[in-house]
Amino acid sequence: MADLERLQLAVEMGDRDTAVAVTEEAIAEGIPPLEILEPMTDAMGVVGERFSRQEIFVPEMLISARAMKGAMALLEPLLVGSGHRPDKVAVMGTIKGDLHDIGKNLVAMMLKGANFEIIDLGTNTPADEFLAAAREHQADLIGISALLTTTMGNMRGVIEAVRAADDLPDLRVIVGGAPVTLDFATQIGADGWAPDAASAVDVAKAVVDTARGRTTLSGLIHPDVIAAARDTAAA
Ligand code: B1M
Numbered sequence: 001m002a003d004l005e006r007l008q009l010a011v012e013m014g015d016r017d018t019a020v021a022v023t024e025e026a027i028a029e030g031i032p033p034l035e036i037l038e039p040m041t042d043a044m045g046v047v048g049e050r051f052s053r054q055e056i057f058v059p060e061m062l063i064s065a066r067a068m069k070g071a072m073a074l075l076e077p078l079l080v081g082s083g084h085r086p087d088k089v090a091v092m093g094t095i096k097g098d099l100h101d102i103g104k105n106l107v108a109m110m111l112k113g114a115n116f117e118i119i120d121l122g123t124n125t126p127a128d129e130f131l132a133a134a135r136e137h138q139a140d141l142i143g144i145s146a147l148l149t150t151t152m153g154n155m156r157g158v159i160e161a162v163r164a165a166d167d168l169p170d171l172r173v174i175v176g177g178a179p180v181t182l183d184f185a186t187q188i189g190a191d192g193w194a195p196d197a198a199s200a201v202d203v204a205k206a207v208v209d210t211a212r213g214r215t216t217l218s219g220l221i222h223p224d225v226i227a228a229a230r231d232t233a234a235a
Pocket of ligand 1 (some may be wrong): 028041044045047048049051052058062064065097098099100101102103104106107111142143144145146148149150165173175176177178179193194195196197198200232
């Protein structure tokens with residue numbers, strides 16, 4: 001049976017070959033993709049703690065990221081599935097000043113699986129690039145990821161630019177990333193916030209549905225708001 005602890009250790013140590021081999025085994029055994037992802041995400045947490053304690057440095061973080069990306073590439077087809085023709089378009093990117101992309105890639109994969117067409121702008125993305133891509137692709141949504149406290153404030157600039165654009169009244173913005181709290185998302189005026197890739201899908205769908213007048217949700221949409229609306233509907 002695939003050893004998911006070994007997978008976690010492989011990502012921690014930056015051993016891409018082992019990470020890929022264990023992921024292949026796990027997929028062959030039918031372990032659900034999100035279960036396979038979990039030890040890798042945990043590994044990144046451990047790597048981050050070691051970096052904070054100065055036990056490791058940027059090169060070690062990079063090889064761990066490379067190992068995780070190698071394994072994630074195998075999971076992508078499973079997460080994306082073979083959905084129908086996308087009926088929603090999301091422009092995704094990591095905010096200007098920030099080069100982290102694993103979380104953003106994960107959210108993009110999950111959104112693809114939920115029938116979104118994804119325009120991926122990569123990392124270090126300034127506000128004007130988000131807006132230009134949204135216009136070009138007639139996007140419903142901008143999704144911004146931020147991992148650095150020093151640059152996460154740049155997300156506010158994207159939201160302000162969207163609000164100031166007369167030609168984009170239906171475009172919505174959701175934000176996320178490890179340091180991005182619900183409070184922060186509220187302060188910068190985002191339309192949606194999610195703490196992880198799975199809930200980002202629910203939030204993205206709810207935000208677009210709200211813009212299209214298909215739900216009566218209002219204010220900043222986040223997982224608790226969606227859960228409360230479901231409870232009300234079920235009662
Ligand atoms: Co850097 N790094 N890093 N790093 N790095 C962190 C973020 C850090 C917390 C490590 C630490 O000190 N403990 C720290 C930030 C501290 C802070 O700001 N408070 C840090 C630092 C300081 C730095 C540098 C400044 C280091 C230096 O150069 N001295 C530098 C910055 C470079 C830059 O961006 N300008 C740097 C560089 C790097 C590498 C390039 C080496 C590499 C990134 C490689 C890559 O991404 N291609 C790297 C890595 C790997 C990390 C850690 C270890 C792992 C990040 C990761 O991939 N996590 C990280 C420590 C940590 O996070 N614990 C760290 C796994 C990923 C699945 O999680 O991205 O959080 P995450 O995504 C989650 C959720 O947050 C959410 O869903 C995802 C899945 O559930 N989510 C969204 C993400 N985006 C979302 C969007 C949404 C919704 C949800 O809606 C749109």
